[in-house]
Amino acid sequence: MNQETLALHYGYDKQQFGTMSVPIYQTTAYDFGSAETAANRFALKELGPIYTRLNNPTTDVLEARIAALENGEAAIATASGQAAIFFAIANLAEAGDNILVAKKIYGGATTLLTHTIKRFGITAKVFESDNADDLEALIDDKTKAIFFETLSNPQIAIPNIEKIVAIAQKYNIITVADNTVATPILFQPLNHGIDVSVHSASKYISGQGSAIGGLIVEAKGLNAKLIGNPRYPHFNEPDESYHGLVYADLPFPIFSLRIRLSLIRDIGATIAPFNSWLLIQGLETLSLRVKEHSRNAYKVASFLKSHPKVKKVSYPGLESDPLHVRAKQYFTDAQTSGLLSFEVEDLEFAKHILNSTKIFSVVVNIGDSKSIITHPASTTHQQLSVEELEKAGVKAGLIRLSIGLENADDLIHDLKIALG
Numbered sequence: 001m002n003q004e005t006l007a008l009h010y011g012y013d014k015q016q017f018g019t020m021s022v023p024i025y026q027t028t029a030y031d032f033g034s035a036e037t038a039a040n041r042f043a044l045k046e047l048g049p050i051y052t053r054l055n056n057p058t059t060d061v062l063e064a065r066i067a068a069l070e071n072g073e074a075a076i077a078t079a080s081g082q083a084a085i086f087f088a089i090a091n092l093a094e095a096g097d098n099i100l101v102a103k104k105i106y107g108g109a110t111t112l113l114t115h116t117i118k119r120f121g122i123t124a125k126v127f128e129s130d131n132a133d134d135l136e137a138l139i140d141d142k143t144k145a146i147f148f149e150t151l152s153n154p155q156i157a158i159p160n161i162e163k164i165v166a167i168a169q170k171y172n173i174i175t176v177a178d179n180t181v182a183t184p185i186l187f188q189p190l191n192h193g194i195d196v197s198v199h200s201a202s203k204y205i206s207g208q209g210s211a212i213g214g215l216i217v218e219a220k221g222l223n224a225k226l227i228g229n230p231r232y233p234h235f236n237e238p239d240e241s242y243h244g245l246v247y248a249d250l251p252f253p254i255f256s257l258r259i260r261l262s263l264i265r266d267i268g269a270t271i272a273p274f275n276s277w278l279l280i281q282g283l284e285t286l287s288l289r290v291k292e293h294s295r296n297a298y299k300v301a302s303f304l305k306s307h308p309k310v311k312k313v314s315y316p317g318l319e320s321d322p323l324h325v326r327a328k329q330y331f332t333d334a335q336t337s338g339l340l341s342f343e344v345e346d347l348e349f350a351k352h353i354l355n356s357t358k359i360f361s362v363v364v365n366i367g368d369s370k371s372i373i374t375h376p377a378s379t380t381h382q383q384l385s386v387e388e389l390e391k392a393g394v395k396a397g398l399i400r401l402s403i404g405l406e407n408a409d410d411l412i413h414d415l416k417i418a419l420g
């Protein structure tokens, strides 16, 4: 089946209750019915709901659906995108290990993976993902994961995915890619040899800025890469926290199972059933929305490109963009979502534009159906000096847009007046 159909039907049997909408299982716990069933569930002799911190039937549908949309083996939902990134990495690396992290990624992922994770004894080495020329030299025996974004927020960069995957395969290292901005509609990481994809479902998947959630999807065949791989002994040796269970011996997708049975169980960043339900609604229309976001962004980018007061436009979907070759190589119809950035003369003019637009909201978020405008130099990157801003590629006159689902002509009109 194709993605549009899977997004509407996969993972839910309507005959069960006859409801068209997936029911919300707003429950903490489940009645096992008998002591034997309870024992069997805990012993993994049969899989079934135990307690909502571990699993929930509404969340099961969300997990099955995202796995199907990305052609993955299994998925696990988390309380947020940040939790998804943390669990994916903490499932591979532990104290004394290192991870390789792309330079151009989301700010929250940078602080998590290069600062906070140090407290757990894991160190990050940053690599240039545009070309990945420095990646191989950073690898050692303790390297447990390579992390990058398929379409980065906010830089709108597209890494050299082929090269990163080839190097990871050479050294039997697991790749984790954040596919939040591209979504499964524009890019399917697991079909390109990436092992694990993670999402902030709070963005395009939610679609209407109404829920925080995260997703982790494991590739088909990932068990074979983990079983017997000396880099990942904890999948192959007894887990003392689970009666000496050896994940490699189980007939299940062990990457996500180990997150469920240890990380989610113990750390507890679980998604609420109602948020799972909201994200299921989001998935139903994701393909329509993402294509329309991209078409709208293309029109706005083309307008900005032709405006005399705009110095530069970054949108890989535009034929003239330096990243268009990669957009064509990797992304469905070379579409690259609703994210774009442009540069004007200086800080004052940038602020004037933010204050003059009527339709765009001044917000730090992306992927909402409502259009958003941000000025990084005065918000997300405020602490940096002028020189540091230049180094980070954040010019004082840089403006970022998350193009929504309004009529593109109205958005263009709004920007035209603001630009004066």
Ligand SMILES: *Cc1c(COP(=O)(O)O)cnc(C)c1O
Pocket: 080, 081, 082, 083, 106, 108, 109, 149, 152, 153, 178, 180, 181, 199, 200, 201, 202, 203, 212, 213, 214, 366
């Ligand atoms: C927003 C975002 C995150 C963090 O997700 P939350 O759901 O806000 O925790 C991670 N990665 C990317 C690319 C994002 O845009």
